[in-house]
Amino acid sequence: MSLEALKREAAAQAVALVRPGMRLGLGTGSTAKHFVDLLAERVRDGLDVVGVPTSEATRAQAERLGVRLTTLDETPELDLTVDGADEIDGALRLIKGGGGAHLREKIVASASRRMVVIADETKLVETLGRFPLPIEVVSFGLGATRRAVEAALAEAGCAGTLTVRERDGAAFRTDSGNLILDAALGRIPDPERLAEGLDRVTGVVEHGLFIGLATAAILATSQGVKVLGEP
Numbered sequence: 001m002s003l004e005a006l007k008r009e010a011a012a013q014a015v016a017l018v019r020p021g022m023r024l025g026l027g028t029g030s031t032a033k034h035f036v037d038l039l040a041e042r043v044r045d046g047l048d049v050v051g052v053p054t055s056e057a058t059r060a061q062a063e064r065l066g067v068r069l070t071t072l073d074e075t076p077e078l079d080l081t082v083d084g085a086d087e088i089d090g091a092l093r094l095i096k097g098g099g100g101a102h103l104r105e106k107i108v109a110s111a112s113r114r115m116v117v118i119a120d121e122t123k124l125v126e127t128l129g130r131f132p133l134p135i136e137v138v139s140f141g142l143g144a145t146r147r148a149v150e151a152a153l154a155e156a157g158c159a160g161t162l163t164v165r166e167r168d169g170a171a172f173r174t175d176s177g178n179l180i181l182d183a184a185l186g187r188i189p190d191p192e193r194l195a196e197g198l199d200r201v202t203g204v205v206e207h208g209l210f211i212g213l214a215t216a217a218i219l220a221t222s223q224g225v226k227v228l229g230e231p
């Protein structure tokens with residue numbers, strides 16, 4: 001099976017968890033895109049749900065496909081968020097933000113009773129950190145924020161380089177207009193400690209470590225679907 005087929009399979013399993021009347025968080029990325037596609041098919045068949053998109057890209061896709069949308073202002077509590085991830089460990093800790101949407105993704109997941117991660121098997125790791133950790137920062141004071149982030153990384157036993165994310169030769173801007181520092185660390189020995197350290201840095205808007213948020217992960221493998229946690 002191709003990677004794309006595995007992602008779609010994980011998305012299909014997650015769509016099966018959706019019940020009429022649910023308030024959903026709609027994730028961002030290529031795997032979450034399959035989920036929104038498949039959800040829209042069920043909506044066309046009469047399923048009544050409402051969703052909060054985690055990015056402008058997901059908003060555009062859901063609107064185009066006729067999935068009814070709301071906001072966290074109108075609907076501050078959600079039943080289920082389904083989203084992809086860049087890395088998942090056995091304790092359901094995640095790295096997210098490869099698409100630069102982790103700020104809204106974390107807000108939406110935090111407002112949700114359950115967060116189910118969908119991914120292909122390549123995302124499951126022993127130790128987080130092979131994927132560069134995205135850290136969203138405000139552009140004002142970037143040099144000082146960068147130094148404070150480096151100190152937080154060192155304090156948490158991480159070594160590596162920080163790169164300002166670019167796209168098409170210019171600094172990448174998130175949906176909220178901020179910059180992203182990608183931290184290439186190789187491994188993160190203590191994700192909780194690093195998350196706490198980064199949370200304390202003024203100028204950091206949000207980082208891509210999701211700890212204690214995912215309640216389950218649906219991982220599509222070439223041998224079938226593997227589920228971690230309680231979906």
Ligand SMILES: O=C(CO)[C@H](O)[C@H](O)COP(=O)(O)O
Nearest residue numbers: 029030031084097098099101
């Ligand atoms: O966190 C994300 C976006 O900010 C995505 O969920 C993550 O990058 C995974 O994307 P994909 O399903 O395309 O591999």
